[in-house]
Structure formats: C-alpha cells, structure tokens
Amino acid sequence: MKTAANLNFGEKVVISEIDFTHPSSKRILEIGFTPGQEIELVNRSLFHDPLAFSIRGSIIALRKNEAASIIVS
Amino acid sequence: MIPGKAEKPVLAALVGQPNAGKTSLFNVLTGKSTKTVNYPGSTVEYSTGNILTKYLQNYTLLDSPGIISLNPGSPDEKVAVDILYNHPKFGSPDFLIVVVDASQLQRHLLLVKQLQMCGFRIIIALSMLDTLIKKNLDIDTITLSSELDCPVVRVDTRTGKGVPELIDIIKNLSLQNDNLLKPATALGDLTHAQLIGIYNEIERVTSLVINPADDVEPGHPNLARANSQLILLGVQRANNYNECKKLDANSLRIDKYMLHPFWGLISFMFIMALIFSSIFWLAIPAMNIIDGLFGFLASESVLLIGKNIWGNFISDGIISGVGSVMVFVPQIFILFFILGLLEDSGYLARGAMLIDKPLSKIGLNGKSFVPLLSGFACAIPAMMATRTIPNRKERFLTIFIIPLMSCSARLPVYALLIAYLIPKDSFWLGGIVLLVIYVSSIVFSVIIASIVNRFSNSVFKTKDNSSFILELPTYKMPKIKNVISNTLNSSYIYLKKAGLTILVFSIILWILTYFPNTEPSVPAGNYSIEQIEEMVAHQRLQTSYAADLGHYIQPIMFPLGLDWRVGVALISAFAAREVFVSSLALIFKVTADDATLQQSILLSMREAKIESTGQLLFTPATIIGLIIFFVFALQCMSTLAVSRQETGSWRVPVIQLIVYSGIAYILAFLAVNILRSFGIN
Numbered sequence: 001m002k003t004a005a006n007l008n009f010g011e012k013v014v015i016s017e018i019d020f021t022h023p024s025s026k027r028i029l030e031i032g033f034t035p036g037q038e039i040e041l042v043n044r045s046l047f048h049d050p051l052a053f054s055i056r057g058s059i060i061a062l063r064k065n066e067a068a069s070i071i072v073s
Numbered sequence: 074m075i076p077g078k079a080e081k082p083v084l085a086a087l088v089g090q091p092n093a094g095k096t097s098l099f100n101v102l103t104g105k106s107t108k109t110v111n112y113p114g115s116t117v118e119y120s121t122g123n124i125l126t127k128y129l130q131n132y133t134l135l136d137s138p139g140i141i142s143l144n145p146g147s148p149d150e151k152v153a154v155d156i157l158y159n160h161p162k163f164g165s166p167d168f169l170i171v172v173v174d175a176s177q178l179q180r181h182l183l184l185v186k187q188l189q190m191c192g193f194r195i196i197i198a199l200s201m202l203d204t205l206i207k208k209n210l211d212i213d214t215i216t217l218s219s220e221l222d223c224p225v226v227r228v229d230t231r232t233g234k235g236v237p238e239l240i241d242i243i244k245n246l247s248l249q250n251d252n253l254l255k256p257a258t259a260l261g262d263l264t265h266a267q268l269i270g271i272y273n274e275i276e277r278v279t280s281l282v283i284n285p286a287d288d289v290e291p292g293h294p295n296l297a298r299a300n301s302q303l304i305l306l307g308v309q310r311a312n313n314y315n316e317c318k319k320l321d322a323n324s325l326r327i328d329k330y331m332l333h334p335f336w337g338l339i340s341f342m343f344i345m346a347l348i349f350s351s352i353f354w355l356a357i358p359a360m361n362i363i364d365g366l367f368g369f370l371a372s373e374s375v376l377l378i379g380k381n382i383w384g385n386f387i388s389d390g391i392i393s394g395v396g397s398v399m400v401f402v403p404q405i406f407i408l409f410f411i412l413g414l415l416e417d418s419g420y421l422a423r424g425a426m427l428i429d430k431p432l433s434k435i436g437l438n439g440k441s442f443v444p445l446l447s448g449f450a451c452a453i454p455a456m457m458a459t460r461t462i463p464n465r466k467e468r469f470l471t472i473f474i475i476p477l478m479s480c481s482a483r484l485p486v487y488a489l490l491i492a493y494l495i496p497k498d499s500f501w502l503g504g505i506v507l508l509v510i511y512v513s514s515i516v517f518s519v520i521i522a523s524i525v526n527r528f529s530n531s532v533f534k535t536k537d538n539s540s541f542i543l544e545l546p547t548y549k550m551p552k553i554k555n556v557i558s559n560t561l562n563s564s565y566i567y568l569k570k571a572g573l574t575i576l577v578f579s580i581i582l583w584i585l586t587y588f589p590n591t592e593p594s595v596p597a598g599n600y601s602i603e604q605i606e607e608m609v610a611h612q613r614l615q616t617s618y619a620a621d622l623g624h625y626i627q628p629i630m631f632p633l634g635l636d637w638r639v640g641v642a643l644i645s646a647f648a649a650r651e652v653f654v655s656s657l658a659l660i661f662k663v664t665a666d667d668a669t670l671q672q673s674i675l676l677s678m679r680e681a682k683i684e685s686t687g688q689l690l691f692t693p694a695t696i697i698g699l700i701i702f703f704v705f706a707l708q709c710m711s712t713l714a715v716s717r718q719e720t721g722s723w724r725v726p727v728i729q730l731i732v733y734s735g736i737a738y739i740l741a742f743l744a745v746n747i748l749r750s751f752g753i754n
Binding site: 018020023024025026027028029030031032034035042043044045046047049050052054056057058059060061062063066 | 141142144146176177178179180183263265268269272273318319320324325328329332334337338422426427429430431433439538540541542543544545
C-alpha cells in the first residue's frame, strides 16, 4: 500500500483514501487532504521529516507518520 | 438608529484562516482606534476597535485569532472559537465578516461552510484576488454569493479597495436575531465521510466560480456569468481550478534552499545567529543611553529635592526602579521586531518545520520553536505562545523549559557580572563570555527537556496524540509598517505587565532598606559631610528590615561565598531578574554622581567585603557562581504565575521552581568550591 509518506521528491499522485483510524485524520481532512485530490511532495525537512505537500494550492507540512495515513494510488 | 441616542453598538467579528489578511482589513476598517485586549480569563490577545464613523456609526469590530476550522485543534483556536459564540464582555457578535483568501478558495471555504452549518450570519470578504489575477483567473462573485447564499464582496486589504461595497452590504444586513446558533462541538461529531462531503460540495462550487480573468469584466458581472454559462465542458472548468492550484513559483524556489538538508541548516543557523547578535550588539548603545539617562535623572533629583527621605525615595526608589525596567526595552523591541519580520515573511513556519524532528526527539514539537525563541525576550509572552501547540504534553514540556531560555531580564545581570569579571578594555571578551552563557543554557535545556520527557507521564499527567500539521505560507516581503506597529504594541503590553510589578517591587525594596531606622545616629567626631552621609546610609541599611530578612538567609548564601546582602538582592530579583541590579545599587548605597549606574555599582562591588571574615565579597569564583545561579534559577514570580495559568494548576510551576532553584544552587555551589580548590578565589 503506497502512502504519501513514501513519495519521491516531486512525485504527483492522487489520494485514494485516508486512514480514518489515525488520530490526526480529521485534521488532515479539514486541511484539505481528501480522496481524489492530487498531491505532490514539494519539500522535505532535515532527516526527511516532516514532509511538505502541495494540496489545493497550498503547501502543508506534515510529519511522516501523519503522511502515512494518506493512502495514494 | 437615532443619532445621539446611546444604543448598544452592533458587534461584528472578523474570522478567517491564518494569513488570510484579516488584520489588514481590520486596520483599514478601524483606522487607528485599535486596542489590543485579552480574552477575559485567558491571555490570548486580539484586537477590538470601532469601525470608522466615516463608514458606519456605532459598530464595534473584533479581530479574532486565525482558525483553520471551528473544530479547535489547539488551545488558541479554542479561544478564537469561543469568542464567536459568546464574548464575556461584548456578547455574541451580530454578524461575522469571513476573510477568504481567493487564491486558496477551497481550503478557506471549509470554514465558511462550518460557520454556516452552525447558523452564523456571515459576509464573505474575498481577499488576495491579485494573486489569482496574476494567474489570469478570476472569481465570479455573483455565482459564489448565490451558491453559498451569503453576500460576497471583493476587497483589497492593502489599499482598502472594496471597503465601501463591504460597508453597503453591512448597512443592508438584517440583524434580526431569528435563528439560534448551534454549538461548534457539533462539528467535532461530523464523521469523516461528512467532512469529505463538505469538500465535495466546495469543489462543485469552486468549479463554477473560477473563470479565466478575461471573462470577468469589471462592471459587467452579468457578461461574465453569461460567459461562464457558455463553458459547458466540465473539463475546462476543472482546468481553471487546476491553474488556480498552481503554487507560487518563488516560494518553491526559495524553499529549495531554505529547506535544503545542508543549505537549509546553514541558513537556519545564520538567521538564529543574526537574531542573537542583533539583540546584543544593536541594543547595547540604546541601553547605555537609557542607563546613563536614568543615572543622571537619579542624581539630579537628589540635588533638586535634597538628601532627605523624599529625595532618596524619588531617586533610589522610583527613578532607579523605572530605569531598571526601561533599560531592557531596546532588547525586547528588537527581538519582537525580528520575530515579526520573520513571521510576516513566512520563514517562521519553515523554521518550525526544520526543527520539528530534532525537537520531537526530546519530547517537543516544531511548534515549540517560536515560543522557545520568544523565551529569549521574555518567558511570559513565550508561555502564552505555546497555545499553538495542539499536544498537551509537548505544550507543557515547552512551558517547562522556557524559563531556561536566557530572557532579556537576565542580560542586565550578566552585563554587570561580566563587566566585573573581565578587564575593562577587553570588550570582545565580554561578548564571548555571554555567548558561552547562551550556548550552555541551550545545551542544558536540551538535556533537561529530554530528562523531564522520560518522566513526562508523572510530571505532567497527560498524554495524547503528537502531531505536526502546518501551512507553509507564500514568502512575501514583510510590511515594515505593520511589523513596527505590532512590535510597539507587544513592547507596550510587556512594559505594562512587567513594568508595574518591577516598579512596585523596587518601591517595596526601597522601603525595606530605608526603614525602620530612617535617621540613624552616627558617632560624633571630626568627619566630613560626605563621610557622615556615608555612615548614615550604612547604618540605616545595617538596621533595616532588609538586613533582618537577609540574616535569616545568610546560612544559605554562605556556601556560595556570598553574604546576606546578595541574598536580599536575589530575593528581590523574584520580582524580576533585572531587579537584582537595582537592588545591588540600593544595598551597596550607590549614588550615581557622574558615572553611569553600572560603573558606580561596579566600584562599590569591588570594595565590598564579607562583614564577618573581612574577605572580598565579589571574587571571580563567586561571580561565576552567581552567573551559573542566574542561568538556572527560576527567579521570576510572573513566570510562575503564567506557568500556573497556562498549565491550569500549581503542579508544574512548583516542580519548575524546585527543580530549577535546586539545580541553580547545587551547580553554583560546585562551581565556587571547585574553582577555589584550584586556587581561583
């Protein structure tokens, strides 16, 4: 299962679902990560965590473990 | 509304996501009548003001802190949401102006939808249209208004364009309170599927309203609408929105460096170094001027009033007290200013992202970064700034270690002690000693944070999901005018809060050192007037309340090589650390005749001897011990009070006080005695 946590730099993918069991999942949805949206990994911090994604025209930084709740295809 | 009749003003609140342009719109609408106030019962700051009377009569406007959703994720968001429901002082707002960033329409409409679901009466102020127009796109506001069933108005928050239209809408708003608000907690019960449903609806709306810019002719909205209806192909609409979602190319380019594994770290270090060096070097000339000025005022007032109880009170009690507060205003100002620049430019979010991983290793969060940085100005605003941290344990741990950040109140103390320690001509050496103090305080705070983190369950009794979700805003040139006005505001609030305490304490301290023996008798003899004055002052202090108090703590001070006089100064430093300096001045009966305050204190310090043994009181060993003491000791009542307020009980502040005072005392004791065993007195 591929998640947003293991994207390559600059890779564009479409969100297929969000893992609702993750404690941050509602916030992740609220900030715009919903199924069907295209995301791109635009930046990585030191140690490759947190990750910065482009979503709905904004750049949002998420921790790797939170990005792992975003399942992509 | 009948003119002249005092009616309850209409209350409007500005709502929006962070960085939507709320505060700029607030400034345009209220002019200079802004007032920063605290939310009663908390310390989240926001502004209120009256809408300029050239626009509207008797309207009050609240500027609430930015929120992403009505379902609050952190303590500061919770207060922002509470303001919308029932403000304890103003009541519930009659209507809301929701500022929506047109270039981030979808994400910002989520808040609009939530507000509508809860039954708020809203007007949408569409900002940042210029960003969208640069992408050759525009928004059909008429369709947006009918789709969302609320008024929509385009505003340029910088120039004030669109404000008259906004005012017209407000005038025509019916304010009958017919519907009841649903509590925002209902939104917390929304299922994941319902949230996705809201976004689907938002996507449908945005696909209808975003059009190529050429289609929207100003003044001919109907034409635009007609055109958009001609575009029947959904594909084309989707393309429009995809264009809209394009990221700011400049920000991406800058982030290539700012978030680069190597260059990002280098620029982070460089920016931090810049902040700290400017706190020291830029502030010092201003501090010297202020210090000199108050030294001058103190000695002039004695000359003017005479060397009696009143002259003494005015010069030592009040002027020196006020001076000790004013002297570190330049530093506070510079730090707030630089923080403001970094925040406005968009860098702070990047800094938080860069440092999230290292901080999470010691139980903190990237969002601890800004509070910790503010801790170098003052622990009080820093602890309040922790409200942006959603996780309770991380927030408490941040609050726990903030007192270790070397706040600016410690700087006058270090400045004095270092000046004593090093030869007068080697100014650069002082800078290096100061750097060592700062770096070691950071190193120790890392160590202490990781130790406390191990015991966090028993210390904080709280545990929840650790999270870091943060928008990285578009980089932009900071608006210097706004930054300066915010800086002035923060400095003023700070002065008002800390200044009064410090003034009160320096008056209390003056009373303690002056009474009960106000006019002591001195042995008769052939003495000069100056000698008699000195003996009187000395005798007065020897028999004062402060001396009584000091003798109780003498046994505690002795192992540190210090005596009761320093003990009294340390106790009074609980009012605020820099009071240590003014207390020393009082206790060593410094009269600033021609030199600055600091030089005359130094002179008296060099002559001070421990009364029982006749040894010099201040030696390199005891001074180093004192510096170490100040690095760790939680010498600040206001910090304890804010810590209690922010953590909700006395538990954390009491543990902080015990742990930090204990470490301070033990390490100072070790330092003094180890240095002495090596022959350094």
